[in-house]
Every structure is written in C-alpha cells, then in structure tokens.
Amino acid sequence: MQESNLVREKKKFQVIGTRPKRPDGTDKVTGRALYGGDINLPSMIYGEILRSPHAHAKIISIDYQEALAIEGVKAVITAEDFPSLEDVTKKVGEGAVNIRYRSNNILAKEKVLYQGHPIAAVAAKDKNIARLAIEKIIVKYEILSPVLDVREAMKEDAPILLEELRTVSMGEKIDKPTNIAKHIQLKRGNIEDSFAESDIIIEREFYTSMVHQGYIEPQSVTALYNNDGDISVWTSTQGAFIAQQQISDVLNIPLSKINVIPMEIGGGFGGKVSVYLDPVAILLSKKSGSLPVKITMSRKDVLMATGPTSGSYIKVKLGAKNNGIFTAVHAYLAYEAGAYPGSPVGGGAVSLFAPYKLDHLLIDAYDVVVNKPKSEPYRAPGTTNAIFASESIIDEIAVKLKIDPIELRLINAVKEGDRRIDGPTYGRIGLIEILEEIKAHPHYHSKLRGKYQGRGIATGFWFNYAGKSSVYASINGDGTVNLIEGSTDIGGSRASMAMQLAETMELPYESIIPKVVDTNSIGYTEGTYGSRTTYSTGWATHNLGNELIRLMKEKAAAHFETEIGNIVYSKGNFTSSDKEISFIDLAKLMKGNPVTASSSIHPKRASPGFGTHIVDVEVDPETYKVTILRYTAFQDVGTAIHPSYVEGQIQGGVVQGIGWALNEEYIYDDTGNLVNHTLLDYRMPTSYDLPMIDTVLIEVPDPDHPFGVKGVGEVPIVPPAAAIANAINDAIGHRLNRLPMSPKNIFESINQVK
Amino acid sequence: MQNFDYIRVKSKDELSELLDKQNKEIKLLSGGTDLIPQLREGKKDIEIIVDVKNINEMNELSFDNTLGLYIGAAVSCLNICQDVKVKTMYPGLIDAISLIGGVQIQGRASVGGNLCNSSPAADSIPALIVHKSICIIESKDGIREVPVEQFCTGPGKNVLNKNEFLAGIRVPKVDPEFGAAYLRFIPRNEMDIAVVGVGASVEIKEGHITTARLALGAVDATPRYFDDVFEPLLGMAINDENLDRILDDIGQSISTRINPITDMRGSAEQRKHLSKVLTKRTLLKAIERASNQQEVN
Secondary structure (H helix, E strand, O other), X not given: OOHHHXXXXXXXXXXXXXXXXXXXXXXXXHXXXXXXXXXXXXXXXXXXXXXXXXXXXXXXXXXXXXXXXXXXXXXXXXXXXXXOOOXXXXXXXXXXXXXXXXXXXXXXXXXXXXXXXXXXXXXXXXXXXXXXXXXXXXXXEXXXXXXXOHHHHOOOOOOOOOOOOOEEXXXXXXXXXXXXXXXXXXXXXXXXXXHHOOOEEEEEEEEEOOEOOOOOOOXXXXXXXXXXXXXXXXXXXXXXXXXXXXXHHHHOOOHHXXXXXXXXXXXXXXXXXXXXXXXXXXXXXXXOOOOOEEEEOXXXXXXXXXXXXXXXXXXXXXXXXXXXXXXEEEEEEEEEEEOOOOOOHXXXXXXXOOOEOOOOEEXXXXXXXXXXXXXXXXXXXXXXXXXXXXXXXHHHHHHHHOOOHHHHHHHHEOOOOOEOOOOOEOOXXXXXXXXXXXXXXXXXXXXXXXXXXXXXXXXXXXXXXXXOXXXXXXXXXXXXXXXXEOOOOOOOHHHHHHHHHHHHHOOOHHHEEEEEOOOOOOOOOXXXXXXXXXXXXXXXXXXXXXXXXXXXXXXXXXXXXXXXXXXXXXXXXXXXXXXXXXXXXHHHHOOOOOEEEEEEEOOOOOOOEEEEEEEEEEEOOOOOOEEEEEEEEEEEXXXXXOHHHHHHHHHHHHHHHHHHHHOOOOOEOOOOOEOOOOOOXXXXXXXXXXXXEEEEEEOOOXXXXXXXXXXXXXXXXXXXXXXXXXXXXXXXXXXXXXXXXOHHHHHHHHHHHO | OOOOEEEEOOOHHHHHHHHHHOOOOEEEEOOOOOHHHHHHOOOOOOOEEEEOOOOHHHHOEEEEOOOEEEEEOOOEHHHHXXXXXXXXXXXXXXXXXXXXXXXXXXXXXXXXXXXXXXXXXXXXXXXXXXXXXXXXXXXXXXXXXXXXXXXXXXXXEEOOOOOOEEEEEEEOOOOOOEEEEEEEEOOOOOOOOOOEEXXXXXXXXXXXXXXXXXXXXXXXXXXXXXXXXXOOOOOOEOOOOOHHHHHHHHHHHHHHOOOOOOEOOEOHHHHHHHHHHHHHHHHHHHHHHHHHHHHHO
C-alpha cells in the first residue's frame, strides 16, 4: 500500500514487513467481537454508581435505607464495605499508586475530591430500578472550596485536599500540610555560567488543560463473586493481570481467587490500566448473594471521573549560541495530578529536552493535587505538554538565529553514546536518521500557497518500556500452531505476535492461531502499555518459536532414527542427510503426542522512540480556525513487523495530538463542575477535520531485540501540538502558549496582544 | 431516563383532539434527535410523548407557484436536502438544513422539530427568517400564522399554547432577483453546535440591492432578526467600491446590538467578533447567489 514510505536497508524477512489480514478482523467488521459490555450472564443484575455533585466536600453521612427498601434492589455498598488499607505504594503499570488512595478513588471515604467521585453503589434487577435507588440515597455534605488550578493549589493558603499529604522533595519529606505531593529536580552542570555565555536566551510560559484519552468504549465490568469465594471479572482492560493485582490490593483478596477475563477493548491509550468499577461490581455480587453484576459507565461518567491526563503550567528558559548549539536549560513544570498524587510530571521533566545534548540544566517538577479526577496515563504520559513548551522555544530560536529548523535540531540531536538529560546513555537510536530523511522528503521542500498558510515541525520523544510477558503454544495435528498470550490486543498485537512466531518458525502467517486468554490460563504478563507488547511479548514469542522448533527437531530425529544434531530445519522442512519431512507432515504424524512449549521474558530495557513531524496549516485570519492541510510523521520504528499497524499507530497518535492541539480540553465552571462532559462539546477531531496523515517509517533496528523491534505506539502523540503551534506562528506571526489552540483561545491571545 | 407514556397519532385531527384534552406534560416527537438526548440527561419532565411522524399531512413537502414551498413539520432534513426543487430554488435553506447534526441525524431530524426545540443556536431558524417564512400553527380552535422571527420567545420556549402544534412552515416563492445564504461558525467541521450562525438574503434589481434581511443565531436568548440595518445597502450597486466597507460597518453595528453569552462553546467577545465577520461573509454570499441567479435566467 505505502511500501515506498518504508525506509529499510535490505529485505531479510519472509513474514515480517508484510501486511497480512488481522486475525480479529472478521469479528470486528461484522460486529461479532465481544467487548466489555457484551457479556450477559444468567440471572445477571445491574449496578449503578452514586457520584458526587460537588468538587470538594466532606461526607457527613450516607443514608441508603430507603434505597435498599425498593423492590428489586439487591445490594447497596459504600466505602465502609471496603477493607481498611495502609498507605502502601504499589507498582501499577509503569507508575506507582498508593492503594489506599486507589481504594478511596473507587468509592470515596470521608471526602469527595472531584465532581463525579463515586460515593455509593446499588445493584438491582434492572437498570431503571438501580437508577431510582441511587436517587434515594441521602448524602449530607459539608461543602468545601474547590482548588481547580495547579498554581492556585500550590499557594500557601490554598484549601487542602488531603490532610495527611506531605511534599516529598528530592527524597525528603517536608512536614506541613500541602497539595504538592512531590518535587523532583534534575540538575547537571552550571546553568548560570552557561546562560551568561549564551548569544540568545528565550524564556516562555505555557499552559495546558486536562484532556481525556477519548476511547470510544466506556468502561464496563461484569463480576461474579461465586458462592465458594472464587471471583470472575469480565472486563475490557489494557492488562488483565494488572486489573487482577489492583482488585486483590484494594479488596485484600488473594490473587489466586480472582480470574480476570479480558474482553475485546475499544481503545485505552493508558486510560484502561487503573480499575474503577471492578471491585465495586465484585462487592455488589457478594452482597447480593453471588448474582453476577454488570456496571457500565455513561460517557459523562467516563469524562467526569476516569483519569484524563494532567493540565499543566510549564516555564522554560533555553539558551543557545549563534551557531545554534544549545547551552543551558532552566525549566519549571507543575502538573495537575487530579484528586490523588500521581501526575506524569516526571516523564514530562525528562522528555522536555530528551532529544538534545545538554550539559547544563536545572529542571524542577511538581506533582500537585487539585479537585479534578485522578489523572491517569495517556499515550506518552506527560510528554505532549512538555514538548509543546520546549519545541515551541526551539522553533523561536531557529527563527531568530535564521537557522533551518531541521538543521538546528541536527546540530543538537542526540545519537548513540550521548547521555539523556537525566543520566542514562542512549543506545542505537535513530533521531539523526529521521532528520536526514526529512531533509530529503518532498513535503519539506514543497511550497506553501496561501497568505495565511504556515509550516511547523517538532520532534518528540518517549522512553518506551519493556516489562514481563509470557506466551504458550501447542502444535496442532494439522501443522498449525495455537499461540496463547496474555497481552491485550489494542493495536493489532495478535497479528504481530503471529508474524513474529511465523518468522521464527519459518511457517506461513496463516498457520499461527493467536488468542488472548484470562489470568487463570497464562503466565504473568504486564499490560499493553509503554509501547511494550510487540517488543517484549514479541521477544517471548521468538524464544517460544525457537523452543518449538527444537522440540520438533527431536521428533524429526526420532522419526529419522538419528541424533537431533543431524537435523536441519529450513523453510518448513526438517532434513537429515537425504531424508526430508515437512513441518506439516511431521505434525500429522504426532497426533496424540503433542508438542507444547512456553516462554516468559523480562527484558531490562527497551529503546526509546523518536519522531519528527511536519505540518502545514491554514489559519482563517478572521475566525482563527486552523485547518490542517498536510501532515507527515517521520519515526524511527526499529523494525516494522506489520507496517500497516505501525502506520495506524502513528496516524492514531497524530490525530489524538491534533485534537489536543486544536480543541480538546476539560472546561470547568468556578464550582468545579465539568461542563463539557459530552463528545459534542469535548471536541475530538472528526474525519472532516483531518487530512490523510502521511507516515514515513524509518527502520533503525534495536540491536538487542531478535527482530529489531522498537515500541511505536506512544511517540506519535508527542510532536503534534508543538508542530501545529509552530505552523500557526509561521502562518500568522503569532505564538500561542496555551493548549488547545482553539479559535476562542487564539482570538483571546491575539486580542491580549493588541 | 424517566418513565413516560408513548402515543402514536395518525392525523392532525387526532393530535388536536389529544392536545385539547390532556392536562399532562406532553412533548411531541418527530425525529427525536433533540428530545431523546434531553430525556436521557434528565433535562425534561415529561409524562406523555406523542409521536407525530406518522401523520401524513405533516410529512408533506410541496411547492406551489403562488404560495411557494410548504414543509410539513415532520419532514426530515434529509428529504428536504434531497429535493431537487428545494435544492435549486432555496440554496440558502439547504445551507442551514444540511448542517444540522450529521447525515444520520438529518435522516430523522425535522425542521419543524428544530423550530419547536427553539434553541437560540438552531441552524434552520435564521435561514427561515431571511426567507420570510411563516409558521402554520394549528389547534382544535383553528389555524394561525406566525412569522418565524416571532416564533421563539426564549431558550427552549416559543409561542405555542398548550393545545397548539406546529403543522408546517411556508417559505414564500422566491424571485430570480433573490439570493440567500446561511453560514455558521463551529470549531470543528462537523458535529458541533453553532457558536454563531448568520442567515442573510438580498434582492437585486438591475445590479442594485433593493432589499436585505439578516438573522443571527446563538447571539441572544432567541434567534435575532434585524430589519433596520440595511439602509446603507439599499439601492447600492453590487460592484460599488464602498460595498466592502459598508458590509464591515453593518457587521460592526450588529455586533453591538446582540447579547451573547459566554459558555463552553464560545465567549461573548468571540461571538460578537464572529457576528461581525459572518454578517459580512453571509451577505456577500447572498449577493453572489442573487447575481448568479440572474445570470442563469
């Protein structure tokens, strides 16, 4: 389809790099695929959640006797039904959460901290009765002043959300009540001297709003607390084992009692790692006498109360020499964590200048609680806002120094052996290759046609994660291979696993039958996040394929009555001197004597991702509406296993980045009510708002990975906001420092200047 | 969603009878594209929903050489947009109706419903106003006619009495000298509610503007009709070098006479600014349509 856009040195694979059909394709296009809400069990009842109308309040009392008395109501629960938990911080996904806070976020205890914060839950024989019962629960509140802005929340006299919260500043606990959960500092070299030696210094402030992942499938959970205490949970999640762990932590139930059955997932983007409904549905099932309970969120619930990513305030000062070399950085980042600590400000602080060599820097980063929903990961968490700041300033420097923006980035770009700003040394990364490719690309040399058209570029970075994965396989009597895995398939990973196994085993792609199974049926596998699945699960799959071939060689040796060392396997055939048998024929001979194998892996590191995007925009000079005319995303993708899916990941990430750049934002009124809680007014881009997103895949393979895979899913969301801001400046000569760059915000920004 | 009774009526008489007798809170359902979401969000207190889309007379879409166009209140937007006669004779109406929701919404939504929902931001209303359209209101007591610009009385409110219903809308026949247009501003290109919507119509005789009408949506509690700001335009040649400046002045004047709100869809200041920009753009498009129409003839 777009083979010419794949920059690959030589073709050395049979299956990898081709574009076969996805195994789940038929079910998805015919509507047969079963998503979170599609499970329906005999005697199932329905749960509903009572949510706080206030952004900040003390809960004085909850009276649910009237609700419980309604005919058809089977159970009511509040936070009192949850076990009391100590403050223990546990790893969840790539981050860490305090499990007491997690529990309080699932059902509020003592205080509500954002509008939509769950307070109680009802299970009833139908949804209408459950909703009616919810309305009959009487909650008395003492309403408190909400804190809705990150910098307001940091002030000495700000209302305090969490009485016991103390700032951990560079490892030290500061003993006074605060909304600042954490202060991180990155420091290297001497910024004062370096700024003094700079020819140009630019300092700017940037503001961004909370934005949501915008997955189309709302959270839906069905749970059964069986009479023997065994728990089954059907849900769409990014990681069945991660859900299992959180349920176990929050309910204080052993892991082995909980089986999480993953359904197909309608998008996650980081937002379906944390659990919300699962423990509630389990307790309702228990209290209703082991009836299965289904709870499904409305869109309003999703937007109001599931984790968006942080709004932020970022201040960056960057110095450079006249020759373009960056001299020093001084930055300040404050991120809204939402109701409980845990914003991705740490990722933002590092990624801010991760693509560039810098020996002198001082970066302070603050994680701050505010009366908004607890932030959760969103595709390259914390990085899009940070890069919006840094790449806007870099563009300003390029313009002022009259250096081509690609050249300026090439002058400063990191390569293998350089240190990342927080210390680690880069391995084989492809940033230079990306920038060189852009210089040769027609988009970069094309002419803009209109007076109000402009071009912008920006580079993005994301760490990428490896993590633990397990896979299992059995060879069938017809020579096909069942591949069993625990990685949620969000971006086509069943296909990419099947392709890596087919490549390893020198079998056709169609011979591999991949399946994602429940937590009782496969070894521990982390969730699909951190762009890790094709990398780590793929690596495990490669090892699995090698083991299967070794076992089949044993079978071939027995068949030929020779030693295994005499067996050669190539292109689907086992040979020993003059004898030959195909993989399929050997499999047929083994009926009733199957070959099975499993593989688990925990790679210590993954290569980071880099991408540089070019965008052409046109700005209506009167209405300030921005139209994206042309977009090309260049990315080092390691090895593109299934190029169409890699392109799809990049296009999807870019589209989310464009949404964040142009219109998406959480709009709150003064009392902390989220006013745009529908997809009508939370304006994600539609197909009418986007051109074709062109992609250029640059393959600089990861030398550690058997196929050279690098994570590709996250970095594409990072550059768009900065690239579009730079393009708008090129078009109308006005720099924007606030996301989204909506017509209203551009109008206000321009009028402020006037 | 609250519980409610659902009644399907087959004729206008049946509907008049029912409205006359019932004391309960009734809402009429045509496409339901506004009503159902409002019910889901708990914004309406309704006891009975009366489905009118099976009334034949209310699905009439016809054209008469003297009376002009008649749009039954339950005719779907899509049927209007696909009607060749409407498309060629009333492009300014099509501008507005084809913007409502998206294609799927237009398949169910009706212009009558858009009027009765009486949103200040309704796309069809400014376009109907500049076409001098008339609401045909019926009840057991008879028929009355109300110009569209007088139909809405506040956000979600209109002149319909409890026993009345909107039967249809009459859009007068247009002459070749006539041109109309509707433009709205939304941050995206689809799936949005107007931040500002402007309808404009003009008549041009022998290269000179003889009449002009202007109506704006989403700038006040009701769609606003301006009948007096056109003196500077009247009699003006369409190729007059001052036209551009005068259109700017009209836009400027309009922007000072509206009372927009600040909400999540736009600020009051932005709406005033957009009113000015869109007033000019819409008038220009109406003038262009009127001139092209005459060239065709």
